[in-house]
Amino acid sequence: MLLSLLCACQVAVASPAPLVVRVGDKVRSVPVVAHPEGGSALRADLLAEAIGGRLIDGGAGRWRLDLGGTGIALTLLAPFAVSGEEALPMPSSPFRSGGRVFVPYALATDILPRALGGLMFDPARVELRRMALVSRQPAAPRAIAEASARASRSAAEIVPSPRIPDVSPPARAPSRKRLVVVDAGHGGRDPGSLLRIGNTTVPEKTVALAVSLKLREALQARGVSVVMTRTRDTLIALGDRGPIANRSRGDLFVSVHVNAANPNWRNPGATRGFETYFLAEAKTEDEARVARMENEAVKFETSEETSRGDPLGFILRDMAQNEHLRESLTLAELVQQRMKGIHPGPSRGVKQAPFSVLVNSFMPSVLVEIGFGSNLPEARWMTSEAGQRQLAEAIADACVAYLAQYERKVGASEP
Ligand SMILES: [Zn+2]
Numbered sequence: 001m002l003l004s005l006l007c008a009c010q011v012a013v014a015s016p017a018p019l020v021v022r023v024g025d026k027v028r029s030v031p032v033v034a035h036p037e038g039g040s041a042l043r044a045d046l047l048a049e050a051i052g053g054r055l056i057d058g059g060a061g062r063w064r065l066d067l068g069g070t071g072i073a074l075t076l077l078a079p080f081a082v083s084g085e086e087a088l089p090m091p092s093s094p095f096r097s098g099g100r101v102f103v104p105y106a107l108a109t110d111i112l113p114r115a116l117g118g119l120m121f122d123p124a125r126v127e128l129r130r131m132a133l134v135s136r137q138p139a140a141p142r143a144i145a146e147a148s149a150r151a152s153r154s155a156a157e158i159v160p161s162p163r164i165p166d167v168s169p170p171a172r173a174p175s176r177k178r179l180v181v182v183d184a185g186h187g188g189r190d191p192g193s194l195l196r197i198g199n200t201t202v203p204e205k206t207v208a209l210a211v212s213l214k215l216r217e218a219l220q221a222r223g224v225s226v227v228m229t230r231t232r233d234t235l236i237a238l239g240d241r242g243p244i245a246n247r248s249r250g251d252l253f254v255s256v257h258v259n260a261a262n263p264n265w266r267n268p269g270a271t272r273g274f275e276t277y278f279l280a281e282a283k284t285e286d287e288a289r290v291a292r293m294e295n296e297a298v299k300f301e302t303s304e305e306t307s308r309g310d311p312l313g314f315i316l317r318d319m320a321q322n323e324h325l326r327e328s329l330t331l332a333e334l335v336q337q338r339m340k341g342i343h344p345g346p347s348r349g350v351k352q353a354p355f356s357v358l359v360n361s362f363m364p365s366v367l368v369e370i371g372f373g374s375n376l377p378e379a380r381w382m383t384s385e386a387g388q389r390q391l392a393e394a395i396a397d398a399c400v401a402y403l404a405q406y407e408r409k410v411g412a413s414e415p
Contacts (some may be wrong), residue, residue: 016040019108020127021050024244025154032105037092038103042320044074044094047108051119052132055101058196063101067113073247074103078240080230081107083115084245107237178403179225180383181250183357184212185257185367188235190300193260193293195373197380203232204258207382211370212256222400238297238356246362251403252331254395255357258382259376262289270344272375276335277367278328278356284351290369327364330405334398335368342390343373345366345378368395 019042028050035041044063048055053067061076073082079093081155090111092104107122107127118131137146185208186192216226216259220339227248229241236244245253259275261268275290282288332350334407340347348369358365370391 001201008394017126018212019047019050019105020125021047021108021130022127023050023130029241030108033102034106035092036095036097036105041092041095041102042105044101044103047103051128051325053111055166061306065103070116070141072111074101075240075243075247076105076238078244079104079234079236080244081111081115082227082244083111087404107223146357167401168405177223177225178251179227180219180252180399181227181229181245181248181343181363182215182219183229183241183245183253183255184209185255185357186235186297187230187340188300188385189234190235190297192297193258193373195258195379195383197376197383202373202379202383204222204260207258207370207373207388208256209233211382211388211391214388215254215395217258218392220395221400222396224400227229234296235300241283242365250363251406252399253363254368255355255365256395257367257369258339258371258373259290259369260293261372264278266372269376272337272372272378273348274336274343274345274371275348275351275369276332276339277351277353277355277358277369278325278332279352279355279365282353287353290351291355294367295354295356295415297356324362324364327406328358328366331398331402332366335366335395335403337403338398339368339370339391342394343371344381345375 018031018033019026021030030042030046032040032042044065045055048065048067051067053065053071055065056064058064063074065071065074074094075095076096079090081090090104091106093102094103096102109123112128113119113121120129120131121127122129134286152208183233184205186203186205187209190205190207192208194203195207207352209232212228213231216228219226227244229244229249230236241255260273265271265415277290279285282291296353336347336350355367358367361391375384382391
């Protein structure tokens with residue numbers, strides 16, 4: 001907290017070389033300020049104008065940096081930009097200061113050139129250049145149009161208020177490519193639980209990310225699009241993981257975690273197996289334990305990251321009437337079924353608990369505890385390449401089976 005106060009003062013003090021932006025023969029410079037989380041930042045509206053675009057306020061801490069038909073979506077205090085279907089991690093988050101929105105410097109040097117065509121950063125000259133847009137390949141225009149339509153939808157629409165969960169299934173052609181949001185649990189300064197293998201320990205965040213990246217591959221190989229809430233070792237606030245899923249218009253949301261036995265159990269090292277949760281009130285003490293453990297990540301988030309309040313209570317009441325609850329249960333059952341075929345441990349079944357990470361996601365959502373890191377054989381298996389691959393394939397199969405069921409249902413109800 002002290003650190004961030006200290007750095008906030010530097011916003012006014014520091015004055016590194018401005019970023020030069022060249023569009024054709026027009027040259028503008030965008031002042032660089034210190035970012036309270038470290039590194040540098042740029043005023044978002046000035047950056048947008050300099051590259052010939054504009055910053056559109058979507059309300060509720062969301063903006064879209066629009067560049068004529070294409071663009072990226074930004075969220076206050078969320079360290080990623082959303083481009084089309086992809087969440088692009090940034091080293092720090094957009095923030096507000098003096099009524100203005102600032103974005104990490106890396107947005108200009110790294111994210112924008114990567115996400116949008118026609119932009120290039122020249123580090124030697126500290127210059128961002130915009131070239132004339134040339135369509136890159138024959139198939140690109142439609143993909144770009146779809147991606148930008150998706151992105152502008154996400155910027156224009158505020159994520160539904162927690163009081164009114166979006167229960168209506170999104171209108172879309174049944175043949176549309178399906179999208180799964182994959183959430184690797186924990187990350188950054190939140191390691192999650194620890195997997196113990198002899199004298200070495202591996203943090204849950206590392207295993208969750210490894211399995212999630214393989215899950216992305218497995219899903220893409222099955223023709224399903226994927227958005228990741230994180231692709232590297234960063235902390236995404238629990239409250240932001242659901243909104244990422246919503247903004248990307250996912251069809252379902254899968255959060256990957258590793259379980260840990262309660263050390264007070266008689267033989268904690270012997271506990272093993274896998275379980276899948278959907279969002280509901282915890283029914284047993286053990287379900288409550290896992291929910292407490294996973295929700296604890298909140299303590300690693302800054303007060304700003306968690307200031308959205310705790311809407312869990314009324315969400316749960318609303319969720320009881322929500323069709324996503326039943327859908328999430330179906331998805332959880334499929335995940336358990338598929339994991340039975342490959343997992344060395346027993347199925348601990350489908351469970352329910354109030355996970356913060358699932359609360360803000362208005363689509364069928366599950367949290368998979370892929371095994372016990374406190375059990376040596378399971379810890380070994382989950383950290384092995386082969387084990388991770390098997391887990392990813394099994395979860396991907398479950399997602400595809402679920403989507404196929406959903407497709408049939410939609411097809412049946414819409415003649
Ligand atoms: Zn976890």
